[in-house]
Amino acid sequence: MTTSPALQIEDLSLRIGSRQILDGVSLAAPPGEVTGLAGESGSGKTMTGMTVIGLQPPSARVTGSIRLGDRELVGLPEKELNRLRGNEIAVVFQDPTASLHPMLSIGSQLTDHMRYHLDLSRSDARARALELLEQVQVPEPANALKRYPHQFSGGQLQRIAIASALACEPRVLIADEPTTALDVTVQASILRLLRGLCDDLGLAMILITHDLGVMSAVADTITVMRAGQVVEHGPRADVIQRPQHDYTRSLIDALPDHQEAAGE
């Protein structure tokens, strides 16, 4: 079954000064699917994600198309992009503390965000915050609302950052290396959570990671980037088990146990 993509990137290029950072990137993220974006460090994965939410460096020149439903995002005025950010497109970063304020309780961070974007009353925002923390499986949600970021483990903080990203019911979630900073034991549970949310909420998820092992655990399709270009794209099993491009093969061979990653 093919669903029409929530997010469609076509021929996206980005130049900073004389450097071509992205060169004709095309990518579609359908609802309810995890679209993996792989490639070694510096290949342009993060810049692709940042450009989708309009957070590319100010000096960058962007051409091509990024459509959210039937809306074109390239060239959208900053005010309108600001409304989309966090509302229709949300991001989860590698470091959960990047999206959480250290001096504010989890409760006020989640509810302030929703009161601002969704215009909810204080009690409705609190009820929704509790629901979100349950959804991301943070234990004792009512208690968690009163606590501060430093009182949580990295894995729990990433769950809270994911809850915050989901607060305004985005259609698209960009997860940029969401498990890279976490203990190996916690990584799998966060990936399972993201996969479950994608399925349950029909999110179009773009999962950015240099780790094809992570990718093989959850992605439906994989797009491989190198030096700002897409070199390969296809269903996960095809890309991992029958890579067409030497570069993809070298990424797979670099995995500690590439048989395992291939799901064999």
Ligand SMILES: Nc1ncnc2c1ncn2[C@@H]1O[C@H](COP(=O)(O)OP(=O)(O)OP(=O)(O)O)[C@@H](O)[C@H]1O
């Ligand atoms: N603010 C910036 N100004 C200029 N160039 C940048 C900026 N940020 C990133 N770049 C360059 O853009 C290219 C792509 O970087 P990007 O962060 O998208 O790669 P990546 O594939 O996500 O790698 P990593 O996994 O290391 O983040 C790199 O060559 C990088 O040096």
